[in-house]
Amino acid sequence: MxxxxxxxxxxxxxxxxxxxxxxxxxxxxxxxxxxxxxxxxxxxxxxxxxxxxxxxxxxxxxxxxxxxxxxxxxxxxxxxxxxxTNYSGHNCLHLASINGYISLVESLVRLGADINAQEQCSGRTSLHLAVDLQNPPLVRCLLSLGANVNCFNYGGFTPYHLTYGRQSEEIRCELYEKTAHELRELPDSESDESDMEEADTPED
CATH class of the missing domain: 1.25.40.20 (Ankyrin repeat-containing domain)
Incomplete structure (x- = not known):
């Protein structure tokens, strides 16, 4: 047929x-x-x-x-x-990152996907999402592929800022070393909690 x-x-x-x-x-x-x-x-x-x-x-x-x-x-x-992007604001790289498929993340970047593209809900890059999801191997992968550690989400937070209050010391140390000195301090915001909440992993 x-x-x-x-x-x-x-x-x-x-x-x-x-x-x-x-x-x-x-x-x-x-x-x-x-x-x-x-x-x-x-x-x-x-x-x-x-x-x-x-x-x-x-x-x-x-x-x-x-x-x-x-x-x-x-x-x-x-x-x-x-x-x-789909109707949740995620592109292919965001979806592969959210679901932890590192080999797909690597392939997508090699094929030309923008590693620093921001999802449309809160402006998180794949690196922000990897921190939200506390996935050290994915963080290392994205850094090795050239992800921008100094990129802000819509709330004004870098990936390093999202390590505050999170469990992984490995991620915190990795990002601290690479984040610009002047961007390491957590910015003042009344919406800290909402901007630093975990990624919305469910996808329709």
């Missing part, structure tokens, strides 16, 4: 959750089907009712095989997809 539907609009029909066959192939972990759909003309830019493309789904679920197939077969649209 896929062969007969080559470049036919049928390939991009969406269900009641606005999922296409491509979304469902990723969700059901069928990378070979993902490849067939893409080669037949399925549009990788289409989003479901949460604003996720098929690549967003692969990053959220840690589907390495589907991730590889999509990124290899969607070079023309890859920059657009990597920079697009």
């Amino acid at each position: 896929i062969r007969l539907s080559h470049h036919h609009p049928f390939l991009n029909v969406q269900n009641h959750q606005r999922q296409t066959a491509l979304h469902l192939a990723v969700i059901t972990r069928q990378p070979q089907l993902v490849e067939k759909l893409l080669k037949a003309g399925a549009d990788p830019r289409l989003v479901d009712n949460s604003g996720n493309t098929a690549l967003h789904i692969a990053c959220k679920r840690g589907s390495l095989a589907s991730f590889g197939v999509i990124t290899q077969n969607c070079r023309r649209h890859l920059t657009t997809i990597l920079s697009s």
